[in-house]
Structure formats: C-alpha cells, structure tokens
Amino acid sequence: MSSAYGDAYAVKMTSGVLVTCDSAAKQILLHLDSMRDGPYKFMIRDVDETHIMIKREYVEEIKELLQDELEKNTYIQDPNL
Amino acid sequence: MVQPSFSHPRSDPSSSTSSSPTAALDAFLDNQHQSYFEELYKSEAVCLCVLRSLPPVPRHIILHHLWSHQPLRTTEVKSFLQLDIQTSIQDVDEIMRPALNRKILHPMMLKKNKMLWPSNDAFKKGLRNALTGLGTSNSFGVPFDRDDDAEIPSQEVLVAYGEEAFEGILKYMVSSGLGIGFSVARPQAEVLELLHISGLMIDPTDATGQNPNLNKMTITSKGFQFLLEDRQTQLWEVLMYYLTAKEANSERSAEVLSMFFSLGCMQLGQDYSASKSFPHALSALNDLAQYGFIYRPSPDSNQFFPTHLATALCSGDAAATKSQDADEKRFLILETNYKIYAYTSNELEIAILNLFVDIRIRYPNLVVGKLDRKNVKSAMEKGISANQIISYLSSHAHPQMYNSPPPLLHPTIVDQLHLWDRERNRLKMEDTVMLEFFSKELFEDTETESKANAALQLSVPNQKFLFIEPQTKAAITDFVKERQNQLRSGF
Numbered sequence: 001m002s003s004a005y006g007d008a009y010a011v012k013m014t015s016g017v018l019v020t021c022d023s024a025a026k027q028i029l030l031h032l033d034s035m036r037d038g039p040y041k042f043m044i045r046d047v048d049e050t051h052i053m054i055k056r057e058y059v060e061e062i063k064e065l066l067q068d069e070l071e072k073n074t075y076i077q078d079p080n081l
Numbered sequence: 082m083v084q085p086s087f088s089h090p091r092s093d094p095s096s097s098t099s100s101s102p103t104a105a106l107d108a109f110l111d112n113q114h115q116s117y118f119e120e121l122y123k124s125e126a127v128c129l130c131v132l133r134s135l136p137p138v139p140r141h142i143i144l145h146h147l148w149s150h151q152p153l154r155t156t157e158v159k160s161f162l163q164l165d166i167q168t169s170i171q172d173v174d175e176i177m178r179p180a181l182n183r184k185i186l187h188p189m190m191l192k193k194n195k196m197l198w199p200s201n202d203a204f205k206k207g208l209r210n211a212l213t214g215l216g217t218s219n220s221f222g223v224p225f226d227r228d229d230d231a232e233i234p235s236q237e238v239l240v241a242y243g244e245e246a247f248e249g250i251l252k253y254m255v256s257s258g259l260g261i262g263f264s265v266a267r268p269q270a271e272v273l274e275l276l277h278i279s280g281l282m283i284d285p286t287d288a289t290g291q292n293p294n295l296n297k298m299t300i301t302s303k304g305f306q307f308l309l310e311d312r313q314t315q316l317w318e319v320l321m322y323y324l325t326a327k328e329a330n331s332e333r334s335a336e337v338l339s340m341f342f343s344l345g346c347m348q349l350g351q352d353y354s355a356s357k358s359f360p361h362a363l364s365a366l367n368d369l370a371q372y373g374f375i376y377r378p379s380p381d382s383n384q385f386f387p388t389h390l391a392t393a394l395c396s397g398d399a400a401a402t403k404s405q406d407a408d409e410k411r412f413l414i415l416e417t418n419y420k421i422y423a424y425t426s427n428e429l430e431i432a433i434l435n436l437f438v439d440i441r442i443r444y445p446n447l448v449v450g451k452l453d454r455k456n457v458k459s460a461m462e463k464g465i466s467a468n469q470i471i472s473y474l475s476s477h478a479h480p481q482m483y484n485s486p487p488p489l490l491h492p493t494i495v496d497q498l499h500l501w502d503r504e505r506n507r508l509k510m511e512d513t514v515m516l517e518f519f520s521k522e523l524f525e526d527t528e529t530e531s532k533a534n535a536a537l538q539l540s541v542p543n544q545k546f547l548f549i550e551p552q553t554k555a556a557i558t559d560f561v562k563e564r565q566n567q568l569r570s571g572f
Binding site: 012059 | 453454455504507508509510511512513514515516517518519520523538539541544546548551554558561565568569
C-alpha cells in the first residue's frame with residue numbers, strides 16, 4: 001500500500017554500536033565527531049542525552065581519543081613543586 | 082545525574098562474595114557430588130575441618146544433633162532458633178543451606194511444610210570419632226618415631242621457613258611484573274608450571290599458551306589481584322589450583338584434599354611420619370614442600386614438620402590466624418592528603434605498595450609515598466580494581482589509624498579511588514541493531530515483543546527508536562514483517 005507519504009509502516013534497520021555514557025563524555029564524543037569529515041565521521045545517530053550510536057570500526061579509536069581528551073583536562077602536579 | 086554512593090562499598094553484594102578466606106575451597110566443594118563427599122568424610126580430620134568451616138548457626142545445630150539417632154526435623158530447628166512455627170520451609174532451608182551443600186544433611190520431604198534431614202552416616206561417624214579420639218584412619222597424622230636426643234627445629238624456625246618459602250614465590254611474581262630486580266631465587270619448575278596453569282603468570286612470547294618458557298613468565302592481572310589478597314585466601318587459592326591441576330591430569334583429588342585438611346589439624350612443632358600419615362598422597366606431600374607448607378630436614382626423609390601455613394589452614398576462625406602476624410601486617414598510615422607512611426622493611430610488602438603508590442622516600446624501617454593518579458591508574462590498567470586497593474589499605478592499616486573516628490580510611494580517598502576506577506570505562510559499548518519507525522502502533526508492538534524476548538537494549542519513544550540485541554535481529558525482523566502485513570491489510 002502506497003500513499004503520498006510513502007509506506008507509513010516502513011522500518012529502517014541499522015547495525016552499529018550503542019554507546020552508553022554520562023552526558024559530559026557524550027558531549028566530548030559529539031565534539032570529536034564534529035572535527036571529522038566525510039567517511040571519518042563515526043556517529044550514526046545522536047540518540048539522547050546519554051546514548052549515541054557509532055560505527056563499529058571506530059570503537060577502539062574512540063576509546064583512546066576520549067581518554068586522551070580526558071587526560072588533557074586533568075591537573076598533573078609539577079613534581080618539582 | 083545521580084551521584085553514586087561510593088563510601089559504602091560493603092553494601093554492594095559483589096564485594097562481599099569474596100570475603101571468606103576459604104572462598105576458593107567453598108566454590109570447589111559446591112561443585113562436587115555426593116560420592117566425592119562420601120570419600121572425603123572417611124577421614125576424621127575432614128569432618129572436623131568441614132564442621133569448623135560452617136557458619137556458627139548450622140555448626141551449633143549439627144553439634145547439638147550429633148549424638149541423636151533420629152533424623153533432624155524442621156520443627157526442631159525452628160524451636161532451637163526460636164523461629165515462629167509458621168516460618169516457611171524455604172527460610173529454614175536457607176539457614177541450613179551450608180550444611181546441605183556439604184552433604185552433611187540430606188533433604189527429605191515428609192509432608193507439607195515438614196521436612197526431615199537425615200545426616201550423612203560417614204560424616205556423623207567421622208565427627209564422633211574425631212571428638213572422642215576413636216577411629217583408625219590416622220587422619221590426624223602419625224607422629225614420627227625419632228630418637229629422643231634428636232634435634233628438632235623450634236616453632237620460630239618453622240614459621241620463618243614457611244614464610245620465606247611462600248613469600249619467595251610471591252616476590253618472584255611481583256618482581257616479574259615490575260622489573261625492579263631485587264635478587265629473588267626462581268621457584269622450582271613445578272611451582273612455576275602451576276602459576277602458569279592457574280593463569281597467575283604467563284609467558285608473553287608464547288602465543289599458543291602451551292609451551293611457556295618458565296624463565297620468561299610475567300605476572301597477569303589475575304596474578305596482581307592474587308597478591309593483594311590476604312594470606313589465608315592465597316593459600317587456599319593455591320591449594321585449589323593444585324587440586325584442579327591434579328584433576329585435569331585425571332588423578333583422584335579426594336585423597337589430596339583430605340590430606341590438606343589433615344595438615345590443617347596438625348600441630349606446629351610436632352614431627353610426623355610421611356609414609357604412615359599419608360600412604361596414598363606422598364607425591365602431593367612432596368609438592369606441598371615447595372610452597373613451604375611442610376619442612377623436611379632432608380629431601381628424602383620420612384620425617385616432616387608442618388609449618389604454620391599448613392596448621393592454620395582449617396582454624397575456622399580467620400581472626401585467629403591473622404593475630405599471628407597482625408603486628409607485622411598493620412603498618413600503613415594513610416593521610417587525607419594521600420600521603421602513605423608504611424612502617425615496614427619487608428621487601429614483598431614494599432614491592433606490592435610500589436604497584437600503586439609513588440614511593441618517594443625509603444628509610445630502613447619506613448617508606449613514604451603518595452597515592453597519585455598516575456600510579457593508581459597504571460595499577461588499574463594491570464587489572465587491579467579500586468575495591469582491592471581499598472581492602473588492602475584497610476586490612477594493613479596501622480593501629481594508630483583506629484584512634485581517629487571511623488571510617489578507617491577517609492571517604493575522600495576511598496571516593497577518589499573509585500572515581501579513578503570509573504574514569505577508565507566511562508563508555509559502555511554494546512553491539513546493536515537500530516530500528517527506526519514511522520508508525521507509533523508498530524513501534525509499540527515491536528517494543529512489547531522485544532521486551533518479552535529480552536532482546537531490548539534501549540527504547541526511545543519520542544523518536545520511535547528501538548535498539549535490540551544483534552543476535553535477535555532475524556526473529557524481530559520476522560515479527561515486524563508479519564505485523565506490517567497485518568496493519569497494512571487493516572486498511
């Protein structure tokens with residue numbers, strides 16, 4: 001059955017990896033994604049406050065990038081003090 | 082965001098499971114069948130040690146009931162515990178669960194809400210003999226027939242010997258992971274093989290894991306966790322690895338296990354005859370010598386002395402074994418500014434501290450260091466969890482620390498350790514299949530269906546997204562197609 005809107009009962013399926021995290025970490029991920037172009041974008045869908053869906057091949061890379069980003073925000077005491 | 086409560090790690094059930102020092106033994110025994118216990122209970126020493134390992138309530142009930150000829154009845158248990166007579170049978174069952182698991186009692190349904198627990202004959206006989214000194218199985222060991230003027234080692238010598246042998250193995254494990262290189266003798270090949278089989282150490286150059294080079298083994302994360310356990314837990318874990326390795330070689334383990342219990346009932350400072358005490362487990366006894374459980378004056382002599390490692394195995398009361406070396410073990414002062422003062426000169430303890438503490442100053446009897454993010458995080462990368470560090474710190478706290486108001490460790494530090502632990506895994510990743518719907522009806526039906534099949538990971542109703550487990554994709558697709566057809570034909 002077709003209508004002007006296309007099939008009202010159509011369902012779209014996408015495979016990927018669902019990331020569950022706190023909202024701060026999610027914002028960092030969004031930021032990382034916005035820095036990338038074309039095929040290097042890893043985000044498939046911004047789901048809600050604490051979830052995003054990403055491409056499977058980027059999982060390990062994302063974990064490392066996030067750690068690096070968090071490391072930048074950590075105060076490290078100067079050992080000479 | 083809800084702030085998690087970190088300061089009471091005890092309240093979460095996962096951390097309380099490994100609290101008992103005999104956890105490894107319990108796990109092993111829980112997986113054994115009736116026939117295995119029948120064989121074990123032939124030894125009086127086993128009966129006594131199993132009784133000691135029970136929680137106080139079932140232990141008392143078993144002792145009360147020991148000389149009775151009648152099976153134990155639920156009503157008796159209820160009146161003994163001053164429980165209401167209407168208490169459900171499950172509750173009573175739960176209290177007696179440890180005894181049922183050890184096959185000391187056999188459950189037998191009498192009629193509704195009444196139950197009989199006949200006791201295991203072998204156990205009853207063994208325990209009666211143990212208490213009255215009857216029995217012929219020599220399970221408490223046969224003293225060695227030595228000349229009166231022969232010199233025997235004192236208790237202190239035996240304790241020092243056992244301590245040195247076992248700590249030598251631990252030291253070897255730590256030094257393999259740190260490369261700080263204090264001169265440690267390599268333990269015997271059999272010991273290293275066991276460490277390899279149990280997964281505490283691996284040879285990183287050996288890809289298959291089959292033919293490790295025993296000289297090149299390094300410690301694993303499981304090995305690091307093992308190091309932080311208290312001594313009693315470590316001993317039982319090693320013994321259980323040994324037993325499992327024996328079983329993997331399809332050897333009978335019941336005799337070896339009953340030997341462990343016999344050793345646990347022996348007296349420190351007394352010498353025993355190996356061939357008379359354990360005629361069927363001589364080779365296992367030789368193996369135990371390598372871990373410092375027993376001391377032999379000469380390698381092939383028939384005479385042996387159990388060390389404190391062996392005699393404390395089954396004391397049933399963890400506090401009693403701790404008191405022996407309590408003063409040496411309580412050396413840590415932790416301040417709220419993350420500074421740690423460790424009053425020890427024990428190389429092993431310092432090496433363990435070095436895993437997660439940045440050591441700044443070393444005096445002959447004092448080490449000063451700081452818990453800092455870098456070291457704690459590198460320890461966590463090796464597989465040590467925040468809870469393990471906390472339990473290590475609190476079990477080694479200096480008596481002075483108890484003078485300040487509780488909690489023992491300042492919440493700031495405990496929380497910070499948990500936060501560092503959390504930091505490592507802020508992302509939870511799971512494979513998924515996303516379904517996007519246009520129809521609210523179809524979305525809701527699919528949501529109900531996938532919930533019923535435990536396939537649902539996340540549902541976002543306002544955007545009509547469903548996330549399902551990938552392996553259920555085929556089934557959910559079928560459901561969606563069928564439902565689509567029904568809905569379309571509804572027009």
